[in-house]
Every structure is written in structure tokens, then in C-alpha cells.
Amino acid sequence: MSSEIFVWPFNLGLYFILIYSVVRSTVWFRNLSRPDKLRLQRGFFGIPFMQSIKEIFMESLLHRRIFKKNFVLGYMHMSLAFGWFLLIVFGTIEADFFGEKHLNPPSHAIFFRAFNPDHGAVGLARAYTHLMDFLLAFILSGLLLAVIKRFIPSMMGMKKTTKHTWSDRTALLSLWLIFPSRLLAESFTCGTYGSGGFLTGNLGAALASFLPAAEIAPWFWWLYSLALGTFFFLLPVTRYFHIPIELLLIFMRNSGITTGDKSSSYTEVQTHACSSCGVCIGVCQMSYAAGINDIQSAYFIKGLRSDRDIAAITANCLMCGRCEEACPVGIELGPMRLIERRQGERPDTAKRFLERYSLTGRRSTIERESTQSYGYLVREEAESADVLFFAGCMTHLTPSVISAMKKIMESAGVRYRFMDEQGGVCCGRPLMLAGRDREARELINHNSDIIWKSGARILVTSCPICYKIFRESYYLEARVMHHSEFINLLIEEGSLRLGYLHRKVVYHDPCELGRGSGIYEEPRAVISYVAELQAVPEEGTMSLCCGGSLGNLTLSSGKRALIAADAARSLTMSSPDELITACPLCKKTFGQATGTRVSDIAELVAAALPKPVKKSRGRPARVTTKSLNHG
Amino acid sequence: MKPEGKKRIWAEYQKEIPDDHFFYVRSCIRQTFFAGSEQVFLKIMRDDLGKDIFEDPRHTTCTGIGYHGDVVPFETIQTVVARHFSLATEAGYKNIAISCVTSFGIYTEILETWKHFPETLERTREDLLKATGRTFDVPETISHASDIIYKFRDEIARKARFNLSDISTGKPLKVVEHIGCHYSKMFPKYGVGGAEFPHVLIGMVESWGGDIIDYPERRHCCGFGFRQYLIQANRGYSLSASRKKFESMEPYRPDFIIANCPGCSMFMDRWQYTINEIDGITYGADGQGIPVLTYEEVAGLVLGYDPWELGLQYHNVQSLPLLKRMGIRVDPAKRFLAKDGSRLPEPVGLMNE
Amino acid sequence: MSVRQANRFGFGINQSRQINYDTSDRKVRDYVTLREPSFRLCFACGGCSATCTAGEHISFNLRRMITLIRRGEIDLLRDEVTRCMLCGKCMLVCPRGVNTRNVVAMTAEAIRKLDRNEL
């Protein structure tokens, strides 16, 4: 019976996808860097492996994260993934247990009832049949939801859903056809033989009562096989490829592989692990506040997959990180986009074609000219200081923040040197966000030199943009602190005498400080110390972007204003006295977007200083040395 | 182009040019490089037009080149010019005829200065008296020699033996006119036709049967610019200014350039050779240079003077093809033969040979 | 031009400083305008140059750069455009809302493409 010809579409599809997956995985593995290869090998034998298995079970099968976000959507995913998984597992057991022989080819389990039409009429087998029917019904319920989601996304609580390509549509159709055709195939077969469970048995009996079931059944077995085969064949070129690839991604991630700053096998795996679910679209402020609906991460990834010229998409992103935070697959979307920006323009189509189908499958980057861009910068003679204050370019446009910081540090008796008092050199982060690392490195070297020579042990900056790059890309001895952290430290040490301001304030997490650098608590602690901090709808990891982000190169000022206005509206819903932020760029952006007073955290603290500000009384360097001892 | 528009401007800028009795002052550059021009001008005035034109061999340079080269102060040049006026006064002349446009500019500048700052006139009188013991009257009229030819252009046309047309086709020659900057750009009222659309050379060319070409860089300086030329390192500026003019006139395929300023004539002539040497470029038809003629030379040709007597053999850009077109015959044997039969020096590097 | 001949005279022919709008090539302008339409809005106030971080160290002048791009005179910009640190201050001071940062980025890109004959 296994030589039945109708199983061949399925068989071919299955073998194709198996071989393809093995070859693809091998190529990816070969292209991994040495350390990553070691990581992956180590990951296979040890705790990471168990973690991966657990994560696969929780995420790929049960879809826990989606469940948490949206129950119906979670159920839909779970029923399809977990249901199908169980159907295969139990089907295999059934075929093994009840079949003629053991270790059957996969087709035996999948088409079990076609080969054993009278199976499951009595006893344990009958109970098992009911179980199989239950699983099929479970899947079909999810399928129903999927169909509804496709046509009426709003019913599933989705604001936006991704657009499909033709291959996606064909694959989707075959996917949708798999389970109804199995149901009908099994039902007709069962109807003919009077077998089957509560679903297939009853439906089969009903159908057979007025239809020539025996003649119809093979047709549906054919359809079932074809649907499966088509789906497998199309898998590599559709979004559904994410199903197997996500497993690989989980293994790689749990082994400790990260995106890094160059495109690699890992970025390719991430690219293919995206399910185009559209969650990123829903959380994107550029979408719902500014009406831009073609640049979100799902489209970015899709562009990467199809190897189109996506320079415009790549550049047009605030890099706020909200989508990355929300991504159910856990793709590192920010670093992925930066890699693409770094890549610059793609080679022309012909070259791309060659590269795409070369064995390595890797895109070469266009070499940028290696001339120095900032050779004109003069290395300064650095004065030594314990604390170095770097205001940052943007802070120079908000002089009130600088004067507040000066007041605070003077009041606390901090001996500091103002590194860029006369206007310094950019930190390099904006260049990095534009994908120009080589140039950024020049600035990093310049600034590092000054910082090292100063001998400072704490580097305080008022700008989260600078903060992030100081922490991540500078090699410094000094401890890098954002001024909110530094003020918090001063308060904790008791070096700052502050009054209490009877103001209701809300706090806006700047993207680069919050999601970018994980600083959420210190600013809140500082604010709560001097004023009444109120909650806002979206804060912490899902806080909003002000819209002014330097991460976006192309967004127009008008669109930025829309985002700022929307974010400001959300932040000031409770009608606070003041909107507090900790970034000069956010301050400037919100300043134009809301009638509520916008202040930097330093200004708030400075306002809480006792007036008039007196010179510190005999507590000079104490603060800094103490903080360094335990810092 | 609306001719009536230009006529309207020409009618507005008409200056007084006397009929007779001129005191002639020569040009340093013209008498050195285009010696035939001044000679022929005097001949035309005296022989063809029957005018009284006097020159005093004691007159000197006006020192304009030194003045514009920042080595001669204004007080000095006023005194030098006052001395010329004194010579004219002594000879009983009230009308000055000036060969050089630089000098003409200096004279007009000085006269205007005296008009607006009478104390400078008094100071000059004192300076001249102290230096030379001379006194002078301020002349009644100041004419550039081209103004005078302009005034008598129709009389010259009546006596013409040749006109500015191609004898083989009968078509008028295409002529580019170039006015020296100091002729009227400083004081438009001293120039025939003003500064923007001077008529002085156009009037001659049209009277003598030629067609004038108005081209975009017509107003542009030839590039002499005194210090630009005097300092060797600056000559690149001078050269590029001339080139700009040549490039602008080139599409019109002019038959020749007529100029009223000795400096301009010289530079536009010599620079064509230099540009050709440096860049290998020529601006006339058939890879040739564009002949640059002074208005005296053109008047002389029209009146039938021998081109060798006019000194055309000493231009860098030779005019033989042009003369042929006009139907003027020359004797090649006499080209470098002086009147006394001796050989004249033969220049090298001539264009259009 | 032959150096030997130029030397014979001791001088050459100076190149014209004049912008000839009819012969200058405005591909870079078109490229930038298409990708950053706010480029049109600059009215040359100089605010960007006044606040410029790079401009404090060297003659990087976005105001002049924009003017030259508009006239198709990009030879001088080839080097200058790489001096920008993309810090974005200019964007915040621009009274006309020109996305100055992207203007610089697009100019650099356009010049790179121009030099590779891809424009």
C-alpha cells in the first residue's frame, strides 16, 4: 500500500525540505565565525540545549509570548503549531503501534487512515482514533481563526497585518487546505468503512449516506498530499520558512550567539526566522502616529529576504527599539538595521544575483574610502579631573540643562571639569546610527584620548545618545554615568540637600537611555525624591519615542512633529504639571509638541536645590572618592 | 534685438566733439606697438579731412600706467596732465585729442575732480607753477581720437576706396567692437553712446559698410588691468579675461575686432598668440586668429592706405585673408621694406600666415 | 595644457571662477532633492553653520554647501562633505525644517555615485 502513488507529492516535498534544511543549515554553520561555531557546538551539549528545548516548546509550540500579548492570537498559533506537532507525534505512534510494521516511512503516519481504512473500530484503537480526531478539530479551530484574521484583522485585535507576496499566498492556501482535506479524506474513507472517531466517523457516515464515499476519498487523499507537498516545496521562499528556522534561531541564541556588527549566518537565520506576524507594525509609532506604513521591521526583514534595494526602508526608522522589544521571535531588529546601514549601497543587481547564488551566499560590502574624515581635529591638552562632564552636542542647544548640572555639581561639591564647555567633538553615536562606523571610530579615538588623559574616574554625560556609545563602544577606565544616575548617586550618598517640589510630574524614558541602555530606575528614584511621579500609559521597556531620534535619517520634520504630538498626548494624559525627560533631544522635541512644561531631570533637581545656592561647605572631593570606592 | 532701443540710448549720450583745431597727445602703447596708427590718424586728419591738429614734441606720457600700477600718486599725475594743458594753452589750443583710452580716462577723471573739488585744481596750478614755472587753462573739450573719427565717419565713408564688405559675396563683414574700459565706464557722459552701449566704434563700422556683432561678453575687460599684466605672476588673470571674450565671440565667426584702446588692441592681438601657444586654441574661422585692428587702421584701410604703411605686418594676428576679402591688394615684397629701402626687422610667431 | 609651454611664459591661463549655470552638472542636486525634498526649503540663513560642531574646527559650512549643490558646483564639496559628524544639531536649529542631516548623507552618497558614474 505504501507504494500508493498519491503519497508522492508529500514525499517529494518532505524530502526536498529536509535536504534543503540540512544543506542550508550546513552552509550557515560553515559561515559562522570560529567563536560562534564553538558556542554552537558547546550549546548542543549542556544547559543551553535544555533551555532551547524548553523555549522551543514554550514559544514555537505553545507561543507563550503571543498568548501574553493577545489570547486569541496565541490560541490560533498554539492550535496550529502545537496541534500539528501533536498530530504528527501521535500519528507516528499510532502508525508504529497499530501499523503492520515498525519504523515506517513518514508518509505512513501522515496517510495512516488511507492505508488502514478500517482501523480504529474498537477498543484502544477506537479511543486513540477519538484522540486523533480531537487533535484535528483543535487544529481546525485555529485554522478558522487564521482565516478570520486574514480577512478581518481587527477581529483579532490586530491593528495592521503584513502584506503577502504571491508565494506567501500560494503557501498559505496550501497550508489552509492541508487540514480540511485531511478531514474530508479521512471522513470519506471512514464513511466507506464505517470506522473513524467522533469527528471523522460521524462526518464520514453523514457524507457516505448521500455521496459515493469510496470514489471520492482518493481525490481528497490526493489533495491532502498535494497540499502538503506544495507547502513544503514553497516553504523556503515564503514567510512560513520561519517555522523550522525559528528552531535553529533558538538554539543559536541560547548558545550565546549575538547579532554583532556584521552580517553573518546569524543575521540570515534571524531574517528567515521572522514570521511577518506584524506585531512590529502595531507598536511602531511611525505607523500609528505618522501614517508611514512601509518601513517597519517586518518589511525591512522581508526586503532583506528578497534582497531588494531597501536603503530607503533601512534609513527610515527611529531606532527607538519598541519593535525589538515586542518581537515574539526575539529578532535583534536594531542591530540588524544598523548592519544594513553600515553596508551602505548594495552592489548592482547583476552582482547581487551572482552573490546570492554563490555558495557562501554572503553579500560583500562596498569598501568605503579609508581616508580620514576628521584629521583636522586637534588633540587637546587634557586637564586632570575626578569627574568629567560631557554635555554633548545636543545639550548645548538646551543651555538650561547645562546650568542645572553645574548648579547641582557645585551644590554637591563635585570637583569636575566640563569637557566640552567650548563645544566639543561629537561622541560618534549619530554616525554609528547612520552606519558609518569607521568615521565614528575616529571621533571615539579623539574623545577617548581626552578622557583617558584627564584621569577622570567618572564620566558624566547629559545626553543618552552619548551615554550609550560611551558605554558600549569606548574603551575607558572611567565609569560612564548618565546624569540621572550621577544625581541619584549624589542623593544616595547624601551629598545633595534637596527640597521637595510639590509638583505632579511624569517621566519619559529616552529611547537610548531606557531600552538602549537599560536605565529605568535611577531617573525614577531621583524624580520621586523631589516630586510626585505619576504613571504613564506606556513606560519602561515599551515607553514611547519622542520622534526627534537621530536614528532616523529621512523622516521629515512634519512627521516627527506628528509622532511627538502623539507621544506627548499619551504622556500628559494625567495633566501633570511637568513632563520630565533625561535627554536634550527629547526635551527639545517635546517642547514644541505640548503645552505642558518640559524639563530635564537635572532642571527639576536644580529647582529643588535650596536657594540661594551656596558654595559647598567643606565637602570637596569627598563625594567622588566615596562613590568610586564602591562604584 | 531692437535697434531703436539702442538708438534711443545713443541719442541720449551725445558729447560735444569740436570740428577743428586739436592738440594731440599720443599713447605710449600705441606709438610703440601700432606706430602706424597714430601716423595715419594725423595724416587722415590733415590730408583727408583738412583739419588742424597740432602736437608738441615736448609732451610726455600721462603716467597713467604708473598711476594705475599704484606707483604714481594722483597729485603727480594731475601735475603731468596740467603740463600738457599748459603746452596746449601755450600753442593756443582749447580742444584736446587723446590717442590713448587710459589717458582719456585720466583726463576725464582729473577734469571731474577739479569740477567737484576746485581746491585740487588750485593745488595743481601751484604744483605746476612750482615745478615748471608754467600756467595753464583748463581745455574746453576733451575728445578721444576715436570720437573725432566717429564725428567724421561719414566724410571718410564718402572718400572711401574700400568698404567693410566681402567683395566676393558683397556681404558686410562681421565686426566685433571693443571699447576700452576707461573710455566711458567711469563717466558715461564722456563717451559717445554712454557706457553700456557705446556707439563710437559701431558708428564707424556701420558707416563704412560693416555689420556689428553684439555678443555676451562685449562689455568685458580685455584683461590688461595694469597690475594684472605688469606683474608676471598675475598675467594668468589677464589672459583668462581675454579668453573669456574670445570664447564668447567665437560662435559668431567675426572677420575682425576693432578697438579704440591701444592696450586692448595689443592684448587681444598678443593673447591670441599666447593662448594658441599654451592651449593650441584659435578663435577665428579655419583655425585662424581673429585680426585685431585699431580704428585708425580701419579708417586707413577704408581710405585706401597701404596696409604696410598702417603697420599691419607688426600684428601678431596677420590680416592678409581679411584684406583679400576686402579686395585690398598688398605687395608681399614691400612688407618689411622701409621707405628708404632698408629692411625692417621681421617678427616671428605670426598667426594667419 | 603643456607645462613646458606655460613655463616658457612664466604663467598659465587662470581658470574661471564663474559658475556657468548652463554647463554645470546638477545631478547631485537632483539626487538630493528627490530623496530629501526639504532641501528645497533652505533660505540660506546660516543657522546650521553657526551651530555646527564640525564647523568649529574647520571650514565646514552647510549653508554654502547647499548653495553650491544647487548651482551644480560639487568639486569643492567632495572633501568637505566627509567632515560632517552627523550630530544633527543643525537639524534642530533650522527655521525651515530642512532635514539637514539627511542632506549631508544624501550629498555624500550622490557624490560617491557620481564618482563611480552611477548617477
Add this chain to the structure above:
Amino acid sequence: MKGASKHVIVAGGGVAGMEAAGSLAEMGYRVTLIEKGQDPGGHLLQWHALFPDRRPAEEVRGYLRKRLNHENISVITSTVVEKIRHHGHDVIVNLSGGTEERADAVIVATGFDLFDAHRKEEYGYGIYDNVITAAELEEMFSMGKVAKADGTLPSRVGFVHCVGSRDEKVSNNHCSKVCCVTAVKQAIEVRKMLPACEVFCFYMDMRMYGPYYEELYRESQEVHNINYIRGKVSEASVNISNRLVIKVEDTLAGRPLKMEVDLMVLMVGMEMSKQGAGLAVASGLETGVNRFLETGDHHYGNNVSRMKGVFYAGTCTAPMNITDTISHARAAVTETVRYLNGR
């Protein structure tokens, strides 16, 4: 009605004169409007659309003309006021043609003349075929076709600002105020009529002082892609293909610039009208260094002359736009009425 017997002569039937006459008539004064042309309307008669909103000029003309249809107003056309003098309490006005009129007060509203573009010889107006004035371009708009002298469509148009304004060389140091915004308005109209045509404005300063002027300027760049080059055009000439060649310094680039255009529009400014100047000399009315009529006080008396019973309205005192002219005329009426009531 109070003052019904009082008679006011308004000299000049342009925007200011029409508004003044209309207002006075409404208040019950007998008004005689003296207009040198065949019809009242002044320069507005030649205008197609007005800045900053590009409304048809006809709308404002219509409003002003309607005001003249008042029984208290008599209009004398093809006549100019040659002299104003006092005779006791009366003001006597000499009209061309030798007649005299008596009035209780006179409002001088002789307006402005457009600068005669021939005087900027270097631009070649009247010599080169395609050099036109803003007024001539406005006529082209009225005809519905902007074309070169040979009838073909221009592919590049240049607007030259400050022709006859802010220029010592033509003895006008004053700014004519309306030309900048007129250029912007006309530039937009050219672009709208000829979308393939490039448009350039050559300016020294963009003086967008009125409401919505700056917005129009911005729109011209953002929407209509008008190009602005800061520099005073020094000269124009034609090349062999009969295209105009403009020379200017691009002062922002610090480089001289040369550009070919098909049509060069001279934004001619405002000057004291010849007729007004003649009247001032004949009547002993004072004029300022800008040759416009000198008012009693630059701040609070700029409708008042130094001759009793003679008042000024509109651009005979200084360049102004239509809005300001109408306001100025209304203020002149207030001053006149105050004078007549106090007499």
C-alpha cells in the same frame, strides 16, 4: 446732513483716491475726483492677480469702483490737478485745460509711477527682445499666455528684483516694498502656467514684510520649486541663439554666476509720479529726499501736508501695497473730516 455742503477734491483716481472719495461720499461730503486717465483705477487696471493670495485684481477694482457710484461723487477724467493754492478758507485747484475748482479741502492721491526700466541701461530693456517689466508680465497673465517675443514658450525665466529701487545709481535709495512679493507671486504663476519652465529670482534681500508673504515665499520653494539666487544682476546680454545671458554674483556661494534665460522680468519699483512731482513744485508742497511728498510727521501725521486743507493719501507719500494704501486713504479721510469739522 452735517457737512453736506462741504466739498472735497480728490486728486488722483487710483486705489487711494477711489477709497478716499468713496469714504467721504458715504459720510455725506460732496466729492470731485480728478483722474488723469480715461477711467479711474490707476495701476490696478493693469494688474491680473494680487499677492499674497493670487485673488483676481478685478475683485478689488470692483469694490473700489462700486464705491464711486455715489450721488455725492462726481468724476472728472482725462484731467490732472496742476496746482493747489489757498484763497481765504477755500482751496483753489487749477486743472489742466485751464479751469479752476473750489473746494473746502483737497486730498492728494497722485500715486506713483513705475520706474522706467530704460534707465537701467545694463539690463537692455527696450533693446533685447525678451527683457520685460513686471507690469508687462502681468499683462501676459491677463492675456493668458506667457511667451517670448517670437511667440515661443520660455523654458527658463529670471526675475530681477530691485530694478530702480535701493539703487543709488538711479537716485533711488528707497525700497519699493511690493516688488519682492510680486516677484514671488509672478514666479509661482509662471510655474503654474508653464510647469516645465525653470524660474529664478535674483534678489538682494527677500523683504516679505506683510501677512502671508513669508508663507508665499516658502510655498514658492516647497511646492513650486522656484530658485532663489542672492545677488544683484549686473548686466544682461544676448548670445548667438538670442537667449539672454544674465551675470550676477551668487553672493552666498561667493562666486560670479552666468546663466542663460529666455525671459528676464524686471521688478520695477515705485517712484514719485511725474504728475505728482509737478503738482508739488507748482503748489509749493514739500518733497522728501526720496522725492515722494513729505508728510507733516512720519509717525502720527503722515496724511497731513504742511499746507492747510491739503491731505495726502496713498503712494504719493511712500511706496505701499494695496492694503496699506486703502488704510492710508481712510486715515486721510479721517484727517480731512477732522479738519473740516474744526474749521
